[in-house]
Amino acid sequence: MTKYITVRLPECYHCEMDKLIEKYGFTSRADVVKSALREFFQKYPETKIVLENGRFVNSNSDDYKPVSTDT
Numbered sequence: 001m002t003k004y005i006t007v008r009l010p011e012c013y014h015c016e017m018d019k020l021i022e023k024y025g026f027t028s029r030a031d032v033v034k035s036a037l038r039e040f041f042q043k044y045p046e047t048k049i050v051l052e053n054g055r056f057v058n059s060n061s062d063d064y065k066p067v068s069t070d071t
Helices: 011-024 029-043
Strands: 049-052 055-058
Touching: 011 029
Parallel strands: none
Antiparallel strands: 049 055
């Protein structure tokens, strides 16, 4: 289940995100924020967010089951 949050940002951030949307083809401000968070989680692996099958998942979650690499 996906949970949503609301984030308040300074207006200057909105303007800069709009420039990124126009220049790089993001679909929305939310898309810009998600992309930035993906990069953040990759930079700081202690957050326990891992990439599996193209999705970021929380490896500390109670329902987390690692994808098997055995074939």
